[in-house]
Amino acid sequence: MQSIDDFHFELISSPEPLERSAEWGKQSSREALAGCLKKMGINSKSSEDLTIIGHTHLAKHPQITASISHTRKVGAALTSNRDQYPSVGIDIEFVDRKIAHGAEKYFINEDDGVEVWQNILLTWTLKEAAFKALSPYIDKFDWPKVLVLKDIWIKKNQFGLRGNTKILGKTSSRIKKAGELEMIISFAFLNPLL
Ligand SMILES: CC(C)(COP(=O)(O)OP(=O)(O)OC[C@H]1O[C@@H](n2cnc3c(N)ncnc32)[C@H](O)[C@@H]1OP(=O)(O)O)[C@@H](O)C(=O)NCCC(=O)NCCS
Secondary structure: OOOOOOEEEEEEEOOOOHHHHHHHHHHHHHHHHHHHHHHOOOOOOOHHHHOEEOOOEEOOOOOEEEEEEEEOOEEEEEEEEOOOOOOEEEEEEEOOOOOOOOHHHHOOOOOOOHHHHOOHHHHHHHHHHHHHHHHHHHHHHOOOOOOOHHHEEEEOOEEEEOOOOOOOEEEEEEEEEEOOEEEEEEEEEEOOOO
């Protein structure tokens, strides 16, 4: 399998109190995006520099693909090069988040690899990341309906659309501490469109 060799991500945890957390998480995701850009040699001075168009690329730097995720007081961002990946997706969740028993029937399908059952929360985040990478380009795949997580399969760090074995992209994940909190961070990278 081709390796995922050219991406940047940042995870930022806000020190602000939990009651204001939703907004702070969102703000942190923008700071995380600024951090990714800095790693790519770009200094973002205004919110305009951080505007993502069509959930795929930066308005001011169209060659950079970007995705963000936020939850409570934590925000994260992922950037890559558009030549390498036309679209990317990131999703974060606290490792202690509980998925309701039985809820997996809403997002796991018969084409998923057997490994998806080992960690349902991880599978959820991988599918959310793949959804973010895929949904902006779904019209390129003749998909007949509104895309939902259950339409996406995950197998051996790759993803595609249910009912079709074609591999559309790659996934990866890691566990990282954000302050006191442990998070699952999942990434998805859409393959170049032929
Ligand atoms: C869009 C979606 C992926 C967002 O995920 P989330 O976990 O709720 O939120 P996150 O914080 O991780 O991500 C939010 C960011 O995703 C991005 N986003 C929103 N819609 C998007 C889309 N269609 N494609 C790519 N990225 C998208 C935005 O940048 C957003 O940040 P912003 O609102 O601050 O600009 C999710 O709400 C969704 O629609 N999932 C698929 C539908 C589904 O099948 N649901 C589950 C049924 S069991």
